[in-house]
Amino acid sequence: MSYVLLSVRCLLGAVFLASALTKVRNRRAFREFEGTVSKLGVPRGQVRAVALVVAITEASIPFLLAGPARAVTGVGLGLAVGVLGAFVAAIVHTVRRGAAVPCRCFGSSSTTPLGRRHVARNALLIAAAAAGLFGVVSGTQDALTPSGAAVAAVAGLVGAILIVMFDDVIDLVAAPSM
Numbered sequence: 373m374s375y376v377l378l379s380v381r382c383l384l385g386a387v388f389l390a391s392a393l394t395k396v397r398n399r400r401a402f403r404e405f406e407g408t409v410s411k412l413g414v415p416r417g418q419v420r421a422v423a424l425v426v427a428i429t430e431a432s433i434p435f436l437l438a439g440p441a442r443a444v445t446g447v448g449l450g451l452a453v454g455v456l457g458a459f460v461a462a463i464v465h466t467v468r469r470g471a472a473v474p475c476r477c478f479g480s481s482s483t484t485p486l487g488r489r490h491v492a493r494n495a496l497l498i499a500a501a502a503a504g505l506f507g508v509v510s511g512t513q514d515a516l517t518p519s520g521a522a523v524a525a526v527a528g529l530v531g532a533i534l535i536v537m538f539d540d541v542i543d544l545v546a547a548p549s550m
Contacts, residue, residue, distance in 0.1 A: 382528025
């Protein structure tokens with residue numbers, strides 16, 4: 373179970389780090405993220421505060437997941453589940469309203485409107501975080517070998533790349549054949 377937990381920590385840590393950094397990399401990126409938050413139906417006077425809370429929360433999760441104590445890791449995983457659940461709720465609400473809001477999950481480059489694919493992506497991440505929480509709560513700590521730890525970490529990072537590039541991967545797979 374320790375290898376799964378390590379892989380999940382790398383996966384979620386990299387995903388949330390990429391998400392936070394793309395939102396706050398400069399003023400323009402943050403303003404664009406605020407624009408997306410406003411299109412999600414957040415009241416005008418609360419847009420900046422919500423955007424800041426999201427960015428700060430996303431940035432804190434990788435640090436919690438990197439913590440040496442299992443309890444700190446558990447807090448990070450629990451926070452990830454909560455944030456991802458809130459994202460799912462916001463996406464479902466936006467889709468039901470019929471609003472075509474581009475996914476700004478990983479910066480301003482995506483023009484794909486929020487939809488079922490984003491709910492599915494976040495559900496996968498929630499499942500990964502839940503598996504990690506199970507590992508933390510179960511208390512089993514297998515000794516990690518360096519080679520096994522490297523494989524688990526690389527698997528998590530490759531998964532993170534696929535998640536960050538999710539819209540591109542789906543578009544590639546779903547592209548009509550010529």
